Amino acid sequence: MIMKLIETHAHLYSEQFKPDQAEALHRAVAAGVGTILMPNVDHSTIDAMLELEAAAPETCQAMMGLHPCSVGPGFEKELQLVEGWLAQRPFVAVGECGIDLYWDKTYLPQQQEALRVQLALAKQYDLPIVLHTRSAFEEAFELVAEAQDGTLRGVFHCFSDGLAEAERIIALGGFKLGIGGVATFKNGGLDKVLPHLDVAHLVLETDCPYLAPVPYRGKRNEPAYLPLVLHRVASLLGQSPEAVAEATTRNAQALFGLPS
Numbered sequence: 001m002i003m004k005l006i007e008t009h010a011h012l013y014s015e016q017f018k019p020d021q022a023e024a025l026h027r028a029v030a031a032g033v034g035t036i037l038m039p040n041v042d043h044s045t046i047d048a049m050l051e052l053e054a055a056a057p058e059t060c061q062a063m064m065g066l067h068p069c070s071v072g073p074g075f076e077k078e079l080q081l082v083e084g085w086l087a088q089r090p091f092v093a094v095g096e097c098g099i100d101l102y103w104d105k106t107y108l109p110q111q112q113e114a115l116r117v118q119l120a121l122a123k124q125y126d127l128p129i130v131l132h133t134r135s136a137f138e139e140a141f142e143l144v145a146e147a148q149d150g151t152l153r154g155v156f157h158c159f160s161d162g163l164a165e166a167e168r169i170i171a172l173g174g175f176k177l178g179i180g181g182v183a184t185f186k187n188g189g190l191d192k193v194l195p196h197l198d199v200a201h202l203v204l205e206t207d208c209p210y211l212a213p214v215p216y217r218g219k220r221n222e223p224a225y226l227p228l229v230l231h232r233v234a235s236l237l238g239q240s241p242e243a244v245a246e247a248t249t250r251n252a253q254a255l256f257g258l259p260s
Helices: 020-030 046-055 074-087 106-125 137-147 163-172 225-235 241-254
Strands: 005-007 032-040 061-062 094-098 129-132 154-156 175-179 203-204
Touching: 005 203, 020 032, 020 225, 032 046, 032 225, 032 241, 046 061, 074 106, 074 203, 094 106, 094 154, 106 129, 106 137, 106 225, 129 137, 137 163, 163 175, 175 241, 203 225, 203 241, 225 241
Parallel strands: 005 032, 032 061, 094 129, 129 154, 154 175, 175 203
Antiparallel strands: none
């Protein structure tokens, strides 16, 4: 039986899929991925993302946001564009946004400001927010906790921190952990975390074209690999893949307001 999965984070519109985007989409659907949620990066990705959504509206749904790695001088213009799009038409979430201190800490104040603005937009439009927190869990969490008034909800995408961080996210209320290929990595660390968590707090993602799961690690990732993540998560939780597929699909439907 093919299980119906929701891919909650895929850059399927990226340049890396130019040669075979339609085939990658077909492979995903054949693998049981019924819905693909696409986070925006910045002004340069909007057209490609919306074109893919228009070409495959039954499968692909777009978010709108500004990625922290695209925050630099003149980031206010990028945010104005995000605000303009959110006012213009429906999106499934605000994202991908957050803080990234992995490569560069130069623009931390600007990243903090951009995140504050997008948290406010998520509340204004009553949308979930999709958070990127690479090497910046504390910095991002602090702002999310500050903004949490009981209405804020979303995903800490590409979760790869420890059990203490997972428990803090869960205690915040309204947020899920986005689990992807890192769960399959030998030293990814999630084998120490996931066995202690309830599946009610999880959604599945690939973050393609990045972070391909084992045995494709180091190659281009794609939504068709989501079942590999599912099977690893099920194994760590000590549950059947069917039960985890059903629960994570339900979690994503409820969080993103998708039809069941």
